[in-house]
Amino acid sequence: MDNIISVMANDRFSELVREPGSPFSDMGGFVTSITRTKQVFAFIATPLSGKEAEARQKMIEEVERLKRFGFTSAEFERAKTALLSSMEKVYNEREQRRNNALVREYTRHFTQAEGTPGIDWEYDFLKSNLPNLTLDQLNQIAHIYLDSKNIVYMIEGPEKEGINYPEKTTLLAELEAANTLSLKPKEDTFSDQPLIANTLKPGKIMKESMNEVLGFNEILLANGIRVLFKSTPYKEDEIRMTAWSEGGSSLVPESDLPSTAYAVGVINQSGLGTFDQISLKKKLTGKLASVSPYINTYEEGFSGSSSVKDLETMLQLTHLYFTAPRKDAQAYERYIRMAHTAFENAALDPANAFNDSLSAIMYNHHPRLLPQNVSTIERINHDVLFTRFTERFANPGDFTFLFVGNINPDTFKPLVATYLGSLKTDRKQETWKDNHIRHVQGPLYREVEKELKIKKTTCYIHYLIDQPYTLDNNLQLTTLANLLRLRYTATIREEEGASYSVSVRGSASKRPLPIATLVINFNTDPALYKRMLGIVHDELAKIANQGPNPEDISKVKLNLLKQQAENKQENAWWMQTISEYDRDGIDNLTGMEARIEALDGPSIQVLAKRFIENNNVREIMLMPAP
Incomplete structure (x- = not known):
């Protein structure tokens, strides 16, 4: 019931957002729990700039319309269709459910007393009972939630000069005045014409x-x-x-x-x-x-x-x-x-x-x-x-x-x-144009000062080298990024306590020119950022000069092998793999496990040394204004 009510409310309000002259950037409504034992009907709106008062009044008006007249039969039928379709997909993929979905369900069972009869029972129950649910029954339940004591109104907006949000007494008076509004039931229009009206002639x-x-x-x-x-x-x-x-x-x-x-x-x-x-x-x-x-x-x-x-x-x-x-x-x-x-x-x-x-x-x-x-x-x-x-x-x-x-x-x-075969085409084949968009050459250091509520420094470090776009080069780059992530976790986070996490990304691109980059970024105390920058460069230099720690190499290889095994069970991975093979000739499947096993310290050391010796590094800091 709560699901259907929430679906209908969100559909209705998404229409309001798209009406000509709407004062909303976004609006939604849903049944939710504010405590384990108390459910409410919550409405949330994000006004367009300068439309704050109008959006608030419109939201109050539409909630009042819902209270008086309920949902329409067309809204009800669409919500039932959507719910059944969604449940059918879950049922069809019941053998491929992920462990975390089961964990969340069991957690709700113990913390919220949610039943866990299993998807087979739930789907059969929905198919058997949903057709018997009437609009009157649903509106009666919705009306219980729409009692004035069970409604939460929320307006989202920035704190800035020129925007005045109402005091409590003003808002309560506006809610009270909703009872006197002259309103009509919602009109629901729908065209059942086909998506494509004309008959298409299939291509060969x-x-x-x-x-x-x-x-x-x-x-x-x-x-x-x-x-x-x-x-x-x-x-x-x-x-x-x-x-x-x-x-x-x-x-x-x-x-x-x-x-x-x-x-x-x-x-x-x-x-x-x-x-x-x-x-x-x-x-x-x-x-x-x-x-x-x-x-x-x-x-x-x-x-x-x-x-x-x-x-x-x-x-x-x-x-x-x-x-x-x-x-x-x-x-x-x-x-x-x-x-x-x-x-x-x-x-x-x-x-x-x-x-x-x-x-x-x-x-x-x-x-x-x-x-x-x-x-x-x-x-x-x-x-x-x-x-x-x-x-x-x-x-x-x-x-x-x-x-x-x-x-x-x-x-x-x-x-x-x-x-696709019926589409009109020509034989012209386009290609992209090089407009000479290039990274600025390093070394470069910049500080950007901004007024910050939380006094912190955001560090962004970007290494770049020219490098052919090949499978082995890309795999070595991924390995180096993973090794650095281990080292920065051990040093910047664990030893120094200077940042909760350090992001490290290794990426290769082919256009407009083949390059490889290492991007490191993290937040830290303004008093510590210079020392942390030193650690960032020192850890890369250690790999370049001494080679990576053999234990770290083993951890990274084990993780890459695990990822490869898991990826091969994902449609999204196959999409990316086939696409890259067709466009760039890169085969991320054949012999990949052997390539991962063959990763060694010397090859990673050579790559790290190239980043260090090239010295094409950009350091850009977001600093709190003094």
Whole structure:
């Protein structure tokens, strides 16, 4: 019951957020426990900047509407459909449940007296009883929660000049006045037309082949689209999708970069085809399928996932992103208002300001790297945004698609031929453009001072070397990063007590130039940061001069072997592995265990020495202002 009530409340309020002129950046409602024995109906709203009073009044009004009239039959039916669909997926994957999910369930059993009859019983019970639940019964239970003593109202907002939040007496008076409001029941509209109204003519499959190295199939469609797929047994009810095409924002003029950077966000808020975002969400009720486009610096593409039975829906959504993205002025204006508010509030956090400074310093203030702030938002143009999005996805024939999961080839191939094979394409193949975005050369040291509530220093250390993008180089880099993480935990955390944790990341990239980086960052006492910086460099130098500790090497290798064994049971890992193999020729499967076992001190020592001798290091500190 609580689940259905929460789903319906959140769906209703998400619609309110998307209405023209809405004062909300976000709003939700849910049944929750404030103590082990007391449940409440909680409502939480995040106002747009300058709309605080209006948002508060609107939230009170909508809660009052819910109290008087309850939920609608359409809301009720959608919530039941969504709940049953969600439970069906859990049931289908019952043999692959993770231990932590069971631990959480047993914990709730002992701490909250939650029953643990098992998913088989729960799913059968839901299927048998959910159809018998009536809207009147549910509204009666919701009304108990909506008693004035059981409601919690929350307004989120920043502490800044110009925003005045109400006193307790004012808020209580506003709540009391809600009883006198003239309200009507919620109207629920819904269009049951198909996602794609016209009949599609399937394209032909021109060629099929099997990759014996990683065990995936390849299909070449007549329109030039490549489709790779691998059937796996790891998740009974999951199919994942990714797609990529070279180009990205590297092909966009500098003046259009702000619009391009936020194009996906706006398009995602605009719906697809004849459906705006609200009606699309209603249409997809009970469907476990999602697709999201992306545009990054060097490529554009999609990520998506679905249940087995909703594969067709995922492909329909993908088809529509190519053929019918929506240009919705109201959705655009709403997105801009929300982004404006988000960045205004983010600017109050010194950590966000530091991240902008960090990016500018690291890339020598390159004009194609945009700050995440209000000034960038104000440079967005809706027409330019829509044009650049459609340009990036104008030629599906330039895309490679990859699917991994519980795939039946006999049903999969006709669907792919229909929804991808029917797309109009040309034979033009784009590639990305090198706009000379490079890291600033080190050695470099900078201090950024900000007013901080908590007096701490954030240390960011970035080593860089030129290095070919190969499997062995990448594996050695990962090993070095893991070794340093062990050393910094032992020194900075355990011996010095100077930081709770030290993050160490080793990453390799191929574009625009092949490089390898080590990034170390942590928070510490301003009085200690200089000594901690010394430890960071000393530990890397020790590995470069003396080689790594054999015991540490053994720990890292053991952990890498464990990760490899676990990764091979994950669809997400296979997605990444097949993608990297197809694009870069990197095979992260064949003989990987032997490669890990063969890792030794001398090879890691050589790599560490290259980082030290290159001396291309950037140290950037966030310091409390004096």
